[in-house]
Amino acid sequence: xVDVMSFTDEQCQFDAIIEAEEKIEPRDWMPEKYRLNLxxxxxxxxxxxxxxxxxxxxxxxxxPTLRRKAILLAKVQDEAGHGLxxxxxxxxxxxxxxxxxxxxxxxxxxxxxxxxxxxxxWADVGAIGWLVDGAAIVNQISLCRTSYGPYARAMVKICxxxxxxxxxxxxxxxxxxxxxAAQKAMAQDALNRWWWPTLMMFGPHDSESANSQQSxxxxxKRQSNDELRQKFVDQTVKQADHLGLAIPDQDLKWNEERGHxxxxxxxxxxxxxVVKGGGLCNDARLEARRKANNEGQWVKDALxxxxxxxxxxxxxxxx
Amino acid sequence: xxxxxxxxxxxxxxxxxxxxxxxxxxxxxxxxxxxxxxARDTYTRRQEGVSIWVVRAEDIHASQFENxxxxxDPAEDKVYxxxxxxxxxxELKL
Ligand SMILES: [Fe+2]
Ligand SMILES: [Fe+2]
Numbered sequence: 001x002v003d004v005m006s007f008t009d010e011q012c013q014f015d016a017i018i019e020a021e022e023k024i025e026p027r028d029w030m031p032e033k034y035r036l037n038l039x040x041x042x043x044x045x046x047x048x049x050x051x052x053x054x055x056x057x058x059x060x061x062x063x064p065t066l067r068r069k070a071i072l073l074a075k076v077q078d079e080a081g082h083g084l085x086x087x088x089x090x091x092x093x094x095x096x097x098x099x100x101x102x103x104x105x106x107x108x109x110x111x112x113x114x115x116x117x118x119x120x121x122w123a124d125v126g127a128i129g130w131l132v133d134g135a136a137i138v139n140q141i142s143l144c145r146t147s148y149g150p151y152a153r154a155m156v157k158i159c160x161x162x163x164x165x166x167x168x169x170x171x172x173x174x175x176x177x178x179x180x181a182a183q184k185a186m187a188q189d190a191l192n193r194w195w196w197p198t199l200m201m202f203g204p205h206d207s208e209s210a211n212s213q214q215s216x217x218x219x220x221k222r223q224s225n226d227e228l229r230q231k232f233v234d235q236t237v238k239q240a241d242h243l244g245l246a247i248p249d250q251d252l253k254w255n256e257e258r259g260h261x262x263x264x265x266x267x268x269x270x271x272x273x274v275v276k277g278g279g280l281c282n283d284a285r286l287e288a289r290r291k292a293n294n295e296g297q298w299v300k301d302a303l304x305x306x307x308x309x310x311x312x313x314x315x316x317x318x319x
Numbered sequence: 320x321x322x323x324x325x326x327x328x329x330x331x332x333x334x335x336x337x338x339x340x341x342x343x344x345x346x347x348x349x350x351x352x353x354x355x356x357x358a359r360d361t362y363t364r365r366q367e368g369v370s371i372w373v374v375r376a377e378d379i380h381a382s383q384f385e386n387x388x389x390x391x392d393p394a395e396d397k398v399y400x401x402x403x404x405x406x407x408x409x410e411l412k413l
Contacts (some may be wrong), residue, residue: 017336022336022337025333025336070397070399074399078400134413137400164400164401166413170405170407170411175405233410239413242411
């Protein structure tokens with residue numbers, strides 16, 4: 001027998017909105033698990049934007065030309081902005097900025113584990129823009145249709161800004177690939193190191209991911225990890241060919257029947273190790289965030305003291 | 320404020336789920352509750368919205384028109400923030 005009491009009016013209305021492909025908005029009733037699931041995903045997404053500034057930030061001072069330096073600065077600045085859009089959207093779910101930040105700083109919250117890999121050469125900046133931003137775009141375009149209104153709107157804004165990130169990265173790769181033998185080798189080396197971690201960005205295989213099945217039901221996620229990963233591989237092969245660079249996968253080949261590229265197995269042990277903190281840069285990334293937080297505190301304090309003093313003197317003047 | 324004069328409120332309406340609240344106009348009302356009811360009657364008589372925000376006009380801080388040019392100037396010469404700045408093959412759909 002169906003337990004009628006477990007379906008409240010609110011639940012029915014929520015289900016109907018999801019069913020109708022409409023958006024849930026901040027003051028709507030929502031199941032607590034839906035809210036918590038969103039808080040987790042959106043804050044992780046925000047943290048990824050913020051921590052994602054660090055690998056590229058490493059090269060701002062060493063960009064090869066003034067043009068490249070200005071571009072890289074603008075890109076990293078955009079990523080900070082993306083973090084802010086996402087934290088604000090998450091705050092509409094009743095979680096505070098301080099809580100989210102604190103969870104990141106104490107190592108409780110996750111962020112995209114791709115950012116725990118080091119940027120060893122200038123070609124890495126190209127590879128990140130081309131591959132990492134490219135993968136992020138595939139994911140974020142899908143999320144423009146997520147069921148939570150503020151998240152969907154943040155994604156639309158972010159997607160508009162991402163396009164230049166990928167193109168500037170590809171342009172860097174193009175210049176290197178058309179350059180001297182050593183430059184081309186540098187580009188190939190960057191592709192070799194970033195390819196597999198980029199495929200891991202889409203998360204575990206669908207069969208391994210219980211979390212994402214529930215997310216799909218709620219339409220928080222619109223396409224599965226494997227679907228998105230496949231889409232990324234399919235679009236990237238042509239781009240690598242054009243550069244004259246080889247994707248480091250012997251199993252990569254066109255499958256006429258499926259209408260997609262087949263590709264080799266992903267090293268999920270490496271993925272698990274890096275997520276758990278065993279990547280080359282996990283400690284350095286968190287340390288950099290803590291340092292920024294601690295060393296910036298006096299600026300926040302000074303601004304608040306100034307604001308308080310002025311609101312007092314306003315009152316004095318009125319009196 | 321002069322006695323008997325209602326304060327000014329700015330009204331924002333969400334047309335339907337999924338859209339941002341958009342500024343639609345203003346009105347005078349004694350308090351938030353009255354402002355909300357007036358906003359409903361003034362701006363959503365034909366189901367123009369599913370959600371309304373009312374904000375006291377005096378709580379809105381606006382950029383000054385005479386300073387706008389210099390205020391927004393830092394973005395003017397940064398053409399590289401736009402995707403069209405980069406020369407990459409269009410057929411690759413980057
Ligand atoms: Fe971003
Ligand atoms: Fe980006």
